[in-house]
Amino acid sequence: MSEKLKPGQCRRWVVKIGSSLLTNDGRGLDTDAIEGWVEQMTALKKAGVELLLVSSGAVAEGMTRLGWTQRPHALYELQAAAAVGQMGLIQAYESRFQRYGLHTAQVLLTHDDLADRQRYLNARSTLLSLLKLNVIPVVNENDTVTTDEIRFGDNDTLAALVANLVEADLLVLLTDQAGLFDSDPRANPDAARVPEAQAGDPALESMAAGSGGALGRGGMLTKVRAAALAARSGTLTVIAGGTEPDILQRIAADETVGTRLYPASVPLAARKQWLAGQLQVKGHLTVDAGAMEVLRSAGRSLLPVGVTRVEGQFERGDLVVCHGPKGNEIARGLVNYNAAESRKIIGQPSRQIEELLGYVDEPELIHRDNLVLTG
Secondary structure, X not given: OOOOOOHHXXXXXXXXXXXXXXXXXXXXXXXXXXXXXXXXHHHXXXXXXXXXXXXXXXXXXXXHHHOOOOOOOOHHHHXXXXXXXXHHHHHHHHHHHHOOOOOEXXXXXXXXHXXXXXXXXXXXXXXXXXXXXXXXXXXXXXXXXXXXXXXXXXXXXXXXXHHHHXXXXXXXXXXXXXXXXXXXXXXXXXXXXXXXXXXXXXXXXXXXXXXXXXXOOOOHHHXXXXXXXXXXXXXXXXXXXXXXXXXXXXXXXXXXXXXXXXXXXXXXXXXXHHHHOOOOOOEEEEEOXXXXXXXXXXXXXXXXHHEEEEEEOOOOOOEEEEEXXXXXXXXXXXXXXXXXXXXXXXXXXXXXXXXXXXXXXXXXXXOHHHEEEOO
């Protein structure tokens, strides 16, 4: 484990608040709770912390305004609820932060905004500009226009990607639990809180396995995975109970609350962070043991000769996942040849590419600059 960064040393925070906390389990926006979090975030700002807020609650608030008691399944109904609820959600934050002389900015993102490199850089520049202007960005997924194929899936993942985007020091995931436990505390009264661990440790997923509530799309498992994603930019994650008194101040004071998940390695370069955060996988490559060792130990490009299997339909420049001989994911990258071309050249030396395809663009199937190790 790398040298441990304490929350009190962190200058740039991403704070994520979930639907069940914000809406008092579906009974409408909990204005008293929002007032408390805003007061705490204002204190952090006065202490010199740069703050970004990732807020769930738009769909849940929309459901309340529309009188719906069950989360709809139809995408168009979810989008309608999000459009209605976003109004009340942002109004709640804006009016309360204004009492303390602070401005907020609504930032709605889709996965396409982060999948396209130019849009990713534009989003980063906008968020960093807002921080320089002493404005608090309030970030949410753009549920009104997104589709199942391009959605983040939950705001824990979105918060982790925002942490990558702005290279945050700390990601705080506020939840209705006091942290990560070694088993479900709702079912096991003897469950013990995990005070700290290494982000990405496979054992954490088995502890966190379960589903989210009726309102949200996340759960403890998504928080553990979000911490692993945030760790790629060197971000420390704290999972903590959002209803605990002065929870943000206690985190800033380095109290042993919640669960701290530490990054294990040196932060990835910005382009590698972008690659690691991509969710739209278009294909899969299986590599042999020799290629797996070269990728892991030597940081080399992936050549066609080391690939044994191609799955999926993809085009040049699409994201593909590389698997080892046993099926475990080891890397992700942007491929230089489409699926049909890749199937023709796998297992062959690069000097044969032109003979097999009639042309050659690159000797590598995936260049090392477009490849990031994930396992």
